[in-house]
């Protein structure tokens with residue numbers, strides 16, 4: 449279920465997900481609710497713009513789901529607070545912004561991430577990729593390092609909303625299924641929440657000329 453038009457995240461998330469991309473223009477300038485203003489009161493202009501676009505997209509996604517409009521608060525770790533019964537996620541990069549939301553008893557949380565289709569900056573691979581990922585992935589596809597970065601951020605957004613705990617980039621291991629534009633991701637290391645150990649999570653990704661898009665939906669149970 450796309451919002452009003454096809455979006456880059458269509459096909460990446462379960463059926464019934466509302467996905468809305470920001471249009472250029474007023475959507476980036478106005479539309480914050482009073483409860484949302486304090487979160488952005490001292491922000492620089494670009495941060496205010498992306499926060500505003502994200503809230504507008506999230507509210508439009510709620511409308512697609514026929515959920516009453518609501519303020520989208522900010523949790524202690526920066527996570528967006530969607531209304532009860534709704535799981536949602538927001539991403540922005542440059543002049544692009546999108547929000548996704550779903551109301552489903554089967555889905556615990558969702559995460560989306562978009563990033564520019566450019567190589568990782570020098571030195572970042574050692575931070576983002578586990579040693580075995582560096583061996584297998586970096587020659588697998590153009591921009592594979594950036595793709596894994598994008599995947600891990602999308603996964604973290606979904607994981608945090610379920611586990612309420614931080615994960616380092618080294619705490620997750622990604623396997624790419626390039627021909628299907630899918631990936632598997634496992635949480636490794638001592639910080640894994642008990643429910644997430646030994647589990648293989650799945651997600652999907654897409655690319656266009658400008659950006660990489662990754663999305664994950666965590667089910668309550670496999």
Ligand SMILES: CC(C)(COP(=O)(O)OP(=O)(O)OC[C@H]1O[C@@H](n2cnc3c(N)ncnc32)[C@H](O)[C@@H]1OP(=O)(O)O)[C@@H](O)C(=O)NCCC(=O)NCCS
Nearest residue numbers: 499525526527528538539540600601604605608615616620
């Ligand atoms: C939080 C984080 C993932 C955001 O990603 P980003 O590429 O910097 O920025 P994006 O524009 O794609 O996403 C920003 C949005 O993420 C959401 N977000 C922020 N913290 C979040 C969290 N803890 N959980 C879920 N969503 C979160 C917010 O909606 C935010 O937008 P908003 O502040 O305007 O509402 C990133 O800054 C971060 O802290 N990463 C380190 C942790 C990590 O990714 N580990 C990987 C482990 S596998």
